[in-house]
Amino acid sequence: xxxxxxxxxxxxxxxxxxxxxxxxxxxxxxxxxxxxxxxxxxxxxxxxxxxxxxxxxxxxxxxxxxxxxxxxxxxxxxxxxxxxxxxxxxxxxxxxxxxxxxxxxxxxxxxxxxxxxxxxxxxxxxxxxxxxxxxxxxxxxxxxxxxxxxxxxxxxxxxxxxxxxxxxxxxxxxxxxxxxxxxxxxxxxxx
Amino acid sequence: xxxxxxxxxxxxxxxxxxxxxxxxxxxxxxxxxxxxxxxxxxxxxxxxxxxxxxxxxxxxxxxxxxxxxxxxxxxxxxxxxxxxxxxxxxxxxxxxxxxxxxxxxxxxxxxxxxxxxxxxxxxxxxxxxxxxxxxxxxxxxxxxxxxxxxxxxxxxxxxxxxxxxxxxxxxxxxxxxxxxxxxxxxxxxxxxxxxxxxxxxxxxxxxxxxxxxxxxxxxxxxxxxxxxxxxxxxxxxxxxxxxxxxxxxxxxxxxxxxxxxxxxxxxxxxxxxxxxxxxxxxxxxxxxxxxxxxxxxxxxxxxxxxxxxxxxxxxxxxxxxxxxxxxxxxxxxxxxxxxxxxxxxxxxxxxxxxxxxxxxxxxxxxxxxxxxxxxxxxxxxxxxxxxxxxxxxxxxxxxxxxxxxxxxxxxxxxxxxxxxxxxxxxxxxxxxxxxxxxxxxxxxxxxxxxxxxxxxxxxxxxxxxxxxxxxxxxxxxxxxxxxxxxxxxxxxxxxxxxxxxxxxxxxxxxxxxxxxxxxxxxxxxxxxxxxxxxxxxxxxxxxxxxxxxxxxxxxxxxxxxxxxxxxxxxxxxxxxxxxxxxxxxxxxxxxxxxxxxxxxxxxxxxxxxxxxxxxxxxxxxxxxxxxxxxxxxxxxxxxxxxxxxxxxxxxxxxxxx
Numbered sequence: 001x002x003x004x005x006x007x008x009x010x011x012x013x014x015x016x017x018x019x020x021x022x023x024x025x026x027x028x029x030x031x032x033x034x035x036x037x038x039x040x041x042x043x044x045x046x047x048x049x050x051x052x053x054x055x056x057x058x059x060x061x062x063x064x065x066x067x068x069x070x071x072x073x074x075x076x077x078x079x080x081x082x083x084x085x086x087x088x089x090x091x092x093x094x095x096x097x098x099x100x101x102x103x104x105x106x107x108x109x110x111x112x113x114x115x116x117x118x119x120x121x122x123x124x125x126x127x128x129x130x131x132x133x134x135x136x137x138x139x140x141x142x143x144x145x146x147x148x149x150x151x152x153x154x155x156x157x158x159x160x161x162x163x164x165x166x167x168x169x170x171x172x173x174x175x176x177x178x179x180x181x182x183x184x185x186x187x188x189x190x191x
Numbered sequence: 192x193x194x195x196x197x198x199x200x201x202x203x204x205x206x207x208x209x210x211x212x213x214x215x216x217x218x219x220x221x222x223x224x225x226x227x228x229x230x231x232x233x234x235x236x237x238x239x240x241x242x243x244x245x246x247x248x249x250x251x252x253x254x255x256x257x258x259x260x261x262x263x264x265x266x267x268x269x270x271x272x273x274x275x276x277x278x279x280x281x282x283x284x285x286x287x288x289x290x291x292x293x294x295x296x297x298x299x300x301x302x303x304x305x306x307x308x309x310x311x312x313x314x315x316x317x318x319x320x321x322x323x324x325x326x327x328x329x330x331x332x333x334x335x336x337x338x339x340x341x342x343x344x345x346x347x348x349x350x351x352x353x354x355x356x357x358x359x360x361x362x363x364x365x366x367x368x369x370x371x372x373x374x375x376x377x378x379x380x381x382x383x384x385x386x387x388x389x390x391x392x393x394x395x396x397x398x399x400x401x402x403x404x405x406x407x408x409x410x411x412x413x414x415x416x417x418x419x420x421x422x423x424x425x426x427x428x429x430x431x432x433x434x435x436x437x438x439x440x441x442x443x444x445x446x447x448x449x450x451x452x453x454x455x456x457x458x459x460x461x462x463x464x465x466x467x468x469x470x471x472x473x474x475x476x477x478x479x480x481x482x483x484x485x486x487x488x489x490x491x492x493x494x495x496x497x498x499x500x501x502x503x504x505x506x507x508x509x510x511x512x513x514x515x516x517x518x519x520x521x522x523x524x525x526x527x528x529x530x531x532x533x534x535x536x537x538x539x540x541x542x543x544x545x546x547x548x549x550x551x552x553x554x555x556x557x558x559x560x561x562x563x564x565x566x567x568x569x570x571x572x573x574x575x576x577x578x579x580x581x582x583x584x585x586x587x588x589x590x591x592x593x594x595x596x597x598x599x600x601x602x603x604x605x606x607x608x609x610x611x612x613x614x615x616x617x618x619x620x621x622x623x624x625x626x627x628x629x630x631x632x633x634x635x636x637x638x639x640x641x642x643x644x645x646x647x648x649x650x651x652x653x654x655x656x657x658x659x660x661x662x663x664x665x666x667x668x669x670x671x672x673x674x675x676x677x678x679x680x681x682x683x684x685x686x687x688x689x690x691x692x693x694x695x696x697x698x699x700x701x702x703x704x705x706x707x708x709x710x711x712x713x714x715x716x717x718x719x720x721x722x723x724x725x726x727x728x729x730x731x732x733x734x735x736x737x738x739x740x741x742x743x744x745x746x747x748x749x750x751x752x753x754x755x756x757x758x759x760x761x762x763x764x765x766x767x768x769x770x771x772x773x774x775x776x777x778x779x780x781x782x783x784x785x786x787x788x789x790x791x792x793x794x795x796x797x798x799x800x801x802x803x804x805x806x807x808x809x810x811x812x813x814x815x816x817x818x819x820x821x822x823x824x825x826x827x828x829x830x831x832x833x834x835x836x837x838x839x840x841x842x843x844x845x846x847x848x
Contacts, residue, residue: 040496111499112506113480117513121469121477121486 013077014090017068017145018098024060025102032056042106050133058140065148069155078156088149095145096138218577220321220387221275223570228314232268235298235307242303256297264294268315275322279330284323288316328383331376332581338369339588351595358599359656367596367653377589384578391571394564401557408550415550419543422536429536433529436522443522444484447515451485454508455501460486480509481516596652603655607644610662613670614641618787620778624680625669633661672782683776687796689769693806694727694841696764698737698830703757707748708822715740727843730834734827741823750821758822760811760829765837766845769801803845808837 032046032053033039045053068074077087107115122130239261247255256264267274268291278284291312298308338344347363350356356363451459460468465477465486474488476495480502489495502509614622629638637658640646647655668676697716702708719736777793811829815822833839 038496040499044492110503112503112509117480119479119483119486121465121479121488123469123475126475 010077013068013072013074014087015094015098016072016074017064017091017148018094018096020067021060021064021095021141022098022102024064025057025099028056028060029106040110043103043110045133050129054133054136054140057137058144061141061144065144065152069148069152075152075156078153084153088146091149092142092145095141099137099141218570218574220325220574221272221318223567223574224317224321226272226318228268228271228311228318231307231311231314232265235304235311236265238304238307239298242301246301246303250297250300254297254300256294260294264291267291271315271319271322275319275326278323278326280327281320281323283326284319287323288319291315324383324386328380331379332585334376335373335380335585335588338366338373339585339592345588345591348591348595351598352591358602358652359660363595363599364653364656366592367599367651367656370592370596370651373589373592377585380582380585384575384582387571387578388575391568391575394568394571398561398564398568401561405554405557408554412547412550415543415547419540419547422540422543426533426536426540429529429533433526433533436526436529440519440522440526443515443519447481447485447512447519450508450512450515454505454512455487455498457487457498460488462486480512482520484516484519599652600648600655603652603659604644604647606659607641607647607655607662610659610666611641611644614666617669618780618789620680620682621669621678621780621787624678625666629662629665633665637661669787670785672785672787674782674784676782678780678782678787680778680780681775682778682792685774685776686771687774688772691767692770692841693765693767693837693839694843694845695730695762695766695834695837695839696844697733697842698833699761699763700826701759701761703759706752706756708758711744711748712737712826715744725843727841727846730839730842733842734830734834737830738823738827741827745823748822750823751817752815752822753817755814755816758813758815758826760813760826760833762808762811762833762837764844765806765808765839767804767806768845771799771801773797773799800846803847806837 029042029046032041036046036048038048041047044050046056047053065074077083104115107113111118239256267287271287274287275284278287295308295312298304299312339348344366347356347360347366351358351360351363448459460477462479462483465474465479465488468474468488469477474490475492477486477488478495478498479486487498489498614625617625626638629635640650640655640658641662650658669678697719698712699716700708700712715737718740719733773796775795775797777795778789779791779793780787781790782788811833813825813829815825819825
């Protein structure tokens with residue numbers, strides 16, 4: 001049971017970047033709506049100006065990875081060499097999935113229609129800017145995700161010595177402390 | 192008088208009809224197979240006359256057919272019917288065809304005439320072959336009938352069969368000698384009858400099979416027609432369904448437009464309209480809620496957002512629009528399926544129509560074949576019946592003949608057995624003597640038949656009767672002997688002595704230069720032969736006589752010549768022969784009450800001469816000079832020397848018996 005729960009937490013941690021990024025996107029979109037006073041702007045990045053939206057998106061991405069890296073100890077996922085490949089792929093895919101889900105839900109909430117029930121035709125200009133922005137958003141998201149994963153892998157590869165020291169210290173100071181100090185989600189929150 | 196004329200007229204008509212009836216009964220193959228070559232010949236004539244001379248001249252000279260040749264050819268072909276009457280066998284027909292082929296092969300080299308010539312040649316070949324075979328058939332029938340249908344011969348056969356005429360009758364032997372000829376002729380007749388029967392059966396079978404196939408195809412066509420009809424009905428149904436769907440789509444479309452109008456007053460577009468609007472950049476964005484049927488176009492973001500807000504507030508209307516759109520889409524899909532079904536059914540109809548057409552073509556071909564066969568089939572049937580009737584009569588006659596001959600063969604075998612049993616009763620030595628004499632004087636082979644009557648079965652009746660006749664005459668001398676008849680039989684031969692005798696016919700001479708001596712010795716030889724009745728005589732007698740003749744007739748030649756000359760002495764026909772002395776043991780039999788009784792045994796010495804062997808010898812040259820004085824002693828001396836050297840004993844010819 002304990003192992004199962006442990007695996008479940010680990011799995012949840014993989015999806016954490018996607019969920020967190022979506023929360024941040026919702027947050028800056030709501031900020032935009034608050035500023036611009038137009039709820040429908042949520043379907044085009046929260047701000048009338050596309051560059052602002054993109055900037056917020058990239059910043060959200062970076063924040064997301066900083067939070068999952070430092071607060072939620074994301075790098076502990078790389079305790080096996082096999083995860084070096086699997087974790088980046090799943091986390092990146094989860095980011096894209098969460099963003100798409102966010103967009104579909106937002107569209108339904110704002111219009112009462114699922115986006116796939118509606119067909120669009122765009123003028124050349126808007127088609128170009130839309131394509132560019134989607135490309136930028138997806139690419140930046142994927143790139144930042146993969147880059148962050150790489151950094152976190154590198155961190156995880158250096159970490160064992162520090163961990164050993166910590167464990168030794170703990171052994172000497174308090175023998176009654178339980179063995180749950182190997183980095184669970186709850187522990188991260190308490191920290 | 193008037194009545195007599197009327198009667199005569201009626202009788203003439205009756206005979207006319209009778210003769211006509213006879214002609215009708217005797218059906219000919221050429222009558223119903225037709226002379227189709229004649230219309231083709233007419234066509235060929237027209238085409239030949241119309242052909243440009245330049246085209247003929249392009250051919251090699253040997254391949255060209257000039258007008259005269261063509262006219263001769265036409266005349267020949269036109270006389271085919273008459274020529275046919277003179278045919279006696281298939282070879283005659285082939286000869287006629289060879290004559291025509293010479294021209295047709297040339298005509299075929301002209302491209303314009305090739306096709307018509309080919310057709311013409313085929314038809315002419317058929318006509319001539321049919322005619323020639325039929326003529327051969329009749330010739331063979333005539334040949335058989337001439338022997339077997341002859342009243343005298345029929346009477347003989349009947350007579351033999353009922354026992355009133357004996358097998359030895361010479362007339363029967365005439366028939367017997369013709370059996371091989373009759374059988375050969377009948378084989379040809381039978382081949383023709385079988386061949387025509389086979390043609391008739393094949394044609395008849397073909398007609399029946401064609402009928403069956405036509406019936407089958409017609410039934411198949413009916414089934415295919417039914418199927419086509421069913422598919423047509425399905426198509427009709429699909430069409431009506433499609434119309435209904437289209438009508439429903441139109442209604443839904445109208446309703447949808449109304450719904451759109453109820454939703455917003457914004458202008459709507461179809462897909463192409465919306466595309467035009469957005470592509471030209473007149474509008475920023477277009478949106479469709481009903482699967483690209485109806486489009487709204489928006490100039491800017493505000494307008495678009497306003498519409499989205501409207502949608503959010505009119506959820507029920509939007510859902511209605513979408514339901515109707517989906518309904519329209521379903522119906523359009525249904526129409527697409529109906530179209531696909533229509534296409535597949537059209538293809539099915541095409542395939543069925545193709546099958547029906549193919550069946551009809553087949554039926555048409557079979558009908559054509561039947562139309563070709565049908566007019567002839569009855570005639571063929573009649574003709575084959577006629578052939579079979581003739582065959583039945585012939586078989587009956589041949590069977591009678593065969594029965595008569597078999598009966599005679601049986602009789603002959605019995606007779607040979609009787610003769611053999613008679614011979615077997617005789618003394619063994621007499622039998623050996625009989626065999627010797629019969630083999631020498633008549634035939635050794637025939638005697639083997641008498642000794643083994645089982646072999647008689649392989650001989651024909653005429654041969655058997657001849658053997659019986661010969662042997663009966665020969666045997667009667669031994670089996671039915673008269674009182675006081677004697678038989679001297681050599682029972683044993685023993686060789687006592689054997690000598691080789693050399694002999695010479697005579698001597699002749701020639702002189703160089705010629706003298707009277709040349710002819711003198713020939714004359715002396717003739718004189719000696721005339722004066723000497725015994726053929727073979729001691730050679731010394733000859734030499735002495737020659738010497739005496741020289742002395743007595745010195746006045747006929749110069750006994751001493753003044754000049755030297757050459758004399759050539761020729762020993763004529765020098766031969767050698769073995770002469771054996773044989774002791775023969777004879778038994779003498781005397782007939783007493785038709786039985787032979789041995790009365791004495793004798794021994795006789797006889798001479799037997801061997802083979803004559805000719806010996807070669809060189810002429811003897813005598814060079815005479817006057818100092819040798821008399822000539823004749825010289826010659827006689829040389830002759831005696833030659834006789835002694837070659838050990839010649841006899842003057843005369845070699846015995847050849």
